[in-house]
Amino acid sequence: MTKVTLLKGDGIGPEISEAVIKVLDYAGADIDWDCQIAGAEAVEKYNTALPENTVNSIRRNKTALKAPITTPIGKGFRSVNVQLRKELNLFANVRPCKNIPNIKTRFDNVDIVVVRENTEDLYAGIEKQIDDNTAQSIKIITRDASLRISEYAFDYAVKNNRIEVCAVTKANICKLSDGLFLQCARETAEKYPQIKYREMLVDNCCMQLVQNPGQFDVLLLPNLYGDIVSDLTAGLVGGLGIAKSVNTGKDCAVFEAVHGSAPDIKGLDKANPTALLLSAVDMLKYIGQNTTAYKIEKALYKTLSDNIKTADIGGNARCSEFVRAIIENLEKN
Numbered sequence: 001m002t003k004v005t006l007l008k009g010d011g012i013g014p015e016i017s018e019a020v021i022k023v024l025d026y027a028g029a030d031i032d033w034d035c036q037i038a039g040a041e042a043v044e045k046y047n048t049a050l051p052e053n054t055v056n057s058i059r060r061n062k063t064a065l066k067a068p069i070t071t072p073i074g075k076g077f078r079s080v081n082v083q084l085r086k087e088l089n090l091f092a093n094v095r096p097c098k099n100i101p102n103i104k105t106r107f108d109n110v111d112i113v114v115v116r117e118n119t120e121d122l123y124a125g126i127e128k129q130i131d132d133n134t135a136q137s138i139k140i141i142t143r144d145a146s147l148r149i150s151e152y153a154f155d156y157a158v159k160n161n162r163i164e165v166c167a168v169t170k171a172n173i174c175k176l177s178d179g180l181f182l183q184c185a186r187e188t189a190e191k192y193p194q195i196k197y198r199e200m201l202v203d204n205c206c207m208q209l210v211q212n213p214g215q216f217d218v219l220l221l222p223n224l225y226g227d228i229v230s231d232l233t234a235g236l237v238g239g240l241g242i243a244k245s246v247n248t249g250k251d252c253a254v255f256e257a258v259h260g261s262a263p264d265i266k267g268l269d270k271a272n273p274t275a276l277l278l279s280a281v282d283m284l285k286y287i288g289q290n291t292t293a294y295k296i297e298k299a300l301y302k303t304l305s306d307n308i309k310t311a312d313i314g315g316n317a318r319c320s321e322f323v324r325a326i327i328e329n330l331e332k333n
C-alpha cells in the first residue's frame with residue numbers, strides 16, 4: 001500500500017476529492033491516504049495557511065494529490081499553491097493538454113505539454129507600495145532556475161518521445177529577464193540535438209495556439225506566461241474541468257487539477273471531477289499502479305462516450321451522476 005498525502009482543498013475541492021477517492025477505491029487503488037489541511041481551514045485551526053505537518057507529510061510520502069485551495073484576491077494569506085511549490089522546491093509545473101475522446105472541441109489534433117517554471121518570475125511575491133498611487137511588482141528570473149526548467153523540458157521531451165520544445169517569452173520587451181530565460185533555453189537546446197528547438201513571443205504564441213494548435217509540441221515558459229498559456233491550452237481541449245497537472249521537483253510530486261476552487265459552483269453538485277481524476281490517474285502511473293490507472297481511464301472515456309457529461313463540457317449530468325456512471329463502467333470491466 002502506498003501512502004499518499006491528500007489535500008481536499010476548499011470551494012469545490014472537497015466534493016471533487018470525495019468523487020476521485022470513490023473512483024480510485026472502486027478501481028482497487030492500493031493507497032493509504034494521509035489527509036492534511038491547508039488554506040483558510042488551516043488558518044482557522046493553526047493560524048497558518050500552510051502548516052508544517054502538511055509540508056512534512058508530503059516530504060515524507062513524496063507524492064500528494066491536491067484539490068484546489070482558494071487564494072484570497074488582493075489581501076489575506078499568500079497563495080498556498082505558491083508556498084507549497086517553494087517549500088518543496090517543486091520547480092516544474094507540467095500541464096499536458098490533449099484531446100479527450102468524446103469531448104468535442106474546435107480542434108481534434110491538440111497534444112501539447114506546457115512546462116512552466118514554478119518558483120520565480122512575478123510569483124516571487126516581491127511587491128511594494130511606492131505611494132498611494134503606485135505599486136511595484138518585481139519579476140525575478142535566475143540562471144539556475146531557468147536552466148533547471150529548460151533541462152526538465154528537454155529531458156521530458158526525450159523521455160516522452162516528443163519532437164520539439166518551443167521557448168515562449170516576451171524577450172523583446174523584458175530584454176534582461178526574459179532574455180536570460182531564453183539564453184538558458186538556447187544553451188540547453190544545444191545539449192539535446194535530437195529535439196527540435198524554436199522560440200516564439202508569448203503574444204504571437206497565443207494567436208497561433210487558437211489558430212493552429214496542432215503545430216505545437218512541448219512549450220517551455222516562465223511562470224506567469226505558463227499560467228496564462230496553460231489555461232488557454234486547457235480551453236482548446238474542453239476547458240478547466242478536464243485539465244490535469246503535476247508540480248514536480250527532485251524529490252516530490254504534487255498532482256492537481258489546473259483549475260481553481262470555483263467558489264461560484266461550490267456545493268451545487270455541478271463540478272466536473274475529471275481534471276482531478278486524470279491528475280490522480282497520472283499519480284497512479286507515477287507510483288507504479290498502471291493497471292488501475294488504465295482501468296479508470298477506460299471507464300472515464302466510456303462514460304463520456306455514453307454522453308454522460310457535466311455542464312461545463314456540454315452535458316447535463318450532475319457531478320454525482322457522472323461519478324456513479326464511471327463506477328458502473330468500472331464494475332462492467
Ligand code: ATP
Pocket residue numbers: 012069070071240241258259260261262263264265270271272273275312
Ligand atoms: P484560480 O485563480 O484559483 O486558478 P480562477 O480564477 O482561474 O481560480 P477557477 O476557480 O478555476 O477560477 O474557475 C474559473 C471558472 O471555471 C469558474 O466559472 C468555474 O466555475 C469554472 N470551473 C473551474 N473548475 C471547474 C470544474 N472542475 N468543473 C466545472 N467548472 C469549473
